[in-house]
Amino acid sequence: MTLSNNQIKLINSLHSKKGRIDNNLFLVEGEKGIRELLDSSFKIEFIVLNRKEIQSHLNFGETPIYYESESNVIKYSSLTTNEYGFAIVHSKIFALNDFSFTLGYTVVLDGIRDPGNLGTILRICDWYGINQLVCSMDTTEYYNSKVISASMGSFHRIKFLYVDLPEFLDQFSGIPMIGASLDGKNVHEYEFPSNGFIVFGNESEGIRSQVKGALTDLVKIPSWGKAESLNVGISAGVILDNIKRQY
């Protein structure tokens, strides 16, 4: 089967946030993502593969598969490097009562703008066994293809909420809220509580003051050199490693 014009139009619309929201669909691109997807509870609308992959050993079950030329796959992809194929997938939206904040850690993001950073953070969360994410409204969209791609398949194991962050934190005062900040306490010497929120801020501004005011503590990764800061993905990796080594 090859794609109809309406399907091609639908795929193209999913390159934009508006199209993803209007259609309640998103793209999962590349072999690793599709392989993980088939293992998940996400509902797949259909899959488009490079004709070369007709012998694929993946088990697609009942999912409709369309085969296209490599040049078409590249043309319809939203990523520049995808020649394998992509899936059209139904978005999931989570509600507050899917979450529990009394056990373990929830990662909170205050204004992460770069989709690559968000995807990397999903992969890190999944490595360290953290499956709850709370994002400020201006954090980049979860179902952006670059987020999904950078997560290397981890996107389907994380629950997420987009909220008014100061209001949200206000609602949960009583739960430890620890932020990563250059003026925080040395994370190597810090005794983390057994549960709470761990907050990472915007790429250039860090955690904004309205959020920072709500936090119970701040931690910093100690430095031995002269770099002014670390990338937020690196900070998240190092700080989650410091939390998990204690539990």
Next chain:
Amino acid sequence: MTLSNNQIKLINSLHSKKGRIDNNLFLVEGEKGIRELLDSSFKIEFIVLNRKEIQSHLNFGETPIYYESESNVIKYSSLTTNEYGFAIVHSKIFALNDFSFTLGYTVVLDGIRDPGNLGTILRICDWYGINQLVCSMDTTEYYNSKVISASMGSFHRIKFLYVDLPEFLDQFSGIPMIGASLDGKNVHEYEFPSNGFIVFGNESEGIRSQVKGALTDLVKIPSWGKAESLNVGISAGVILDNIKRQY
């Protein structure tokens, strides 16, 4: 002053590895990089700035400055996001006797291909006070603009060598050589020696067997979740953090 045609030709040539090597020059782009550069021992040939920056508070000393329109700065840049300006800078090449391996750690890279990853690793090294880097011949070129840019100015505090890695390691047997690998020992429980090489491998293959065979030990970041791996930049951050917390 505005740029001559020959200067524009020279700048364009520095977008390619061949041009950088032939001219022994490279580009430093964006404000943060230029600010750090002015603070370094690198010799600057000239600087090109967006005309809007004519009131810049940076101290350029004797360096010739050319002002160009924003559209020209974007046109001559090798990065898509640079509207500030760029510097044309003389490359430095280091020799083996600039290095000492008996004190502290040297980061060793076996086939890192992504310039963003190399730049991020430079920034991490600089954060953790590690200023020696040894790269396999097929590691991406140090003076690639994306490396320089992702290093956020840290590039000028790191000495680097490109070597035949198996041969190089052979030469220094006796110095501890520890690799990051999914089949290594738990890095949270590992006692690091006080000096040595810490080796990170290629984005998809990891450390290649010829190099792995030379290593004295392997460490792994423990996982609590289901992600198959971490990005090499994240691994480097977490493992250097585990080394430095011991010293």
